[in-house]
Amino acid sequence: MGGPETLEGLLTSKEIAIACGSGGVGKTTTAAAMAAMAAVRHRGKVLVLTVDPARRLASALGLGGFGNEEKKVDEEAFKAAGVKPRGELWAAMLDTKQSWDDLVRRHAPDATTRDRILSNPLYQNISGKFVQSHDYIAMERLYEIHTSGDYDLIVVDTPPTRNALDFIEAPRRMADFFSSRLLRLLIAPYRSRMVNLASRPFYQVADRVLGSQFLEDIAEFFILFQTMYAGFVERATAVERLLRDKRTTFVVVSTLEPAPVSEAEFFIQVLTAKRFNLGALVLNKVLPGYLLDEEADELAARLGDEAAELARIEGLASALDTDEEQLTRVLREVAANFRNFATVARREAGMRRDLQVRPQVVATAPELEDDIHDVSGLLGLGELIWG
Amino acid sequence: MVDLLDRRLLFVTGKGGVGKTTISAALAWLAAERGKKTLVCEVDAKGDLADFYETAPTRFEEREVAPRLWAMSMDTEASLKQYLSLQLKIPLVARIGPLAQMFNFVASAAPGVREIVTIGKLCWEVRERHYDLVVVDASAAGHIVGQLAAPQAINQLVQVGLVRQQTGWMLDILGDAATTGLVIVATPAEMPVNETLELIDRVRDETNVVLAGVVVNRVLPELFGRAEEEVFERLERPESREPLEKRLGGSLAPLVEAARLTVTTRRSRAEHLEHLRAEVDPAVPMLYMPYLFFRATGLRATHQIADALSAELGY
Secondary structure: OOOOOOHHHHHHOOOEEEEEOOOOOOHHHHHHHHHHHHHHHOOOEEEEEEOOOOHHHHHHOOOOOOOOOOEEOOHHHHHHOOOOOOOEEEEEEOOHHHHHHHHHHHHOOOHHHHHHHHHOHHHHHHHHOOOHHHHHHHHHHHHHHHHHOOOOEEEEEOOOOOOOOHHHHHHHHHHHHHOOHHHHHHHHHHHOOOOOHHHOHHHHHHHHHHOHHHHHHHHHHHHHHHOOHHHHHHHHHHHHHHHHOOOEEEEEEEEOOHHHHHHHHHHHHHHHHOOOOEEEEEEEEEOOHHHHOHHHHHHHHHHHHOHHHHHOOOOHHHHOOOOHHHHHHHHHHHHHHHHHHHHHHHHHHHHHHHOOOOOOEEEEEEOOOOOOOOHHHHHHHHHHHHO | OOOHHHOOEEEEEEOOOOOHHHHHHHHHHHHHHOOOOEEEEEOOOOOHHHHHHOOOOOOOOOEEEEOOEEEEEOOHHHHHHHHHHHOOOOOOHHHHHHHHHHHHHHHHHOOOHHHHHHHHHHHHHHHOOOOOEEEEEOOOHHHHHHHHOHHHHHHHHOOOOHHHHHHHHHHHHHHOOOOEEEEEEEOOOHHHHHHHHHHHHHHHHHOOOOEEEEEEEEEOOOOOOHHHHHHHHHHOOHHHHHHHHHHHOOOOHHHHHHHHHHHHHHHHHHHHHHHHHHHOOOOOOEEEEEOOOOOOOHHHHHHHHHHHHHHHOOO
């Protein structure tokens, strides 16, 4: 067991870990690496629930096809990595459309309502294409899986969102949405045919802009959806409660670039202010520490300035099987390269200092030469951040 | 193929963090510098665009931030109001209040409604010829297809009504290859390259917008020529650099290690770039932007990238 200030210590004491952060920082890979480590080092079942994994990572996890089912990652994949896991690693991909359909099937009062919802054009658009609905359904699915009690640890990779925290608020927003006053106003005339639609300016304008067929589709959809309202709101509340539960922890993932760092800062602030459990910060693609060595930087400056002179050191060029001119160029490049990357490394270090509010656990990983697409790669990253 | 800046409407997209706003800012800057009256619009307003011009935050109302260069940020509600009063000629301003509220409501349920107001505003600027070129710092890769396909989606959902009538001319503008184009920004790493290729397929299958160019951002410079690299490899043997270290009075190990890191990183990135070039239609220009070691914000960065774009475009 790792100490309390390691990722290992954190993850072994929680049931749900939610990885969040801006796009392109290695969130999906980090989530998978944490889950793989937990499964290798500890007994029990670990699930990584991912939204949109890169194709090669997906196939490494056995998620080749589509569908909502959880699948066990093949022992062979671990064997290829030379390890025998103590626990089991499972993986699942979020199929938004499928999850919405399941939700409707669960909450619809009867078969007729269910079928009418499933075939409503607006519903089909929301469940299939509407990006914001991913936020809600991801959290809903998490709740469903957690409640099943099948797993000791669930690691969730959050969907990319416009506002990075949308998914936390999604359950509440969904509940608010279905209980809003405007919704009642909008569907009132369709509910009671007694109201003369054309007599009201509001509907006149709405009708002119959107067309009555579209308004009717909207109204039908919401009237049908309201039959599921009670179950839905209850569910949304339960999902929110689970996200705030002590058994749930948030892992913020970032790189030390300006945009991801400011997003990570924002994340940390909001999570803290809203009393979610901020557990760890994982910094990916961090440049190696030797670039911050000031002596080396001074040496690089001198190497650059004195390259021509140094290249004339007795016997040096010939020992390197070159001439003085070429050696001068090589030395200058080596010096300039170090100074360039030292600049970037210092900028990264500054950004790291600026991340003032920090969770107890901070883990870093260097830039990896290639993307990770097998279990051994995941465990390689895992080892670096595990603690 | 039409020259990139001779188009009238350019959507710039890319995976989060690849430098989409930098490229948009620099493209618009370059166009304005070359005499075109240019509008640049930040769609997912994070306020970064203003930083690249070192100017006050952009708003929905366009503002001239440099000669011939105008900037704005998208605000769907403001756009809807403009749309209702200008396009639909809805006379009663008083009715716009509840309508905007209804719009927000419908927009949070129906896909494409919010997007159409965004696309509509941009297409309208093009149709009215207010600018020679409109550069859009568009939504990130995950959302761009939904945005560009919004007129088709609306056509499917809304069978009649004024909104429906509006989508026709938008589709004409978006679908005209000489007018409108998509620019995808990528970085030379495996995932951004693969996602760029996937995005190209989706844009072709689901929208009527053509791919106008691919910008590869943050390309590391080649450190050594082939013969020089051989010299460097010999220099990696500790005993061979002893005379140097003796003279300098310190270890060169970190310097050599850093150079090795650059050489290997560049090499693996070059493979991803070759893969990208091989898969993208040869007629589509690919522009390579150098990695900026120094702080890449503000006008200085915008100038540097605009110069690099200019060189890549052969100006």
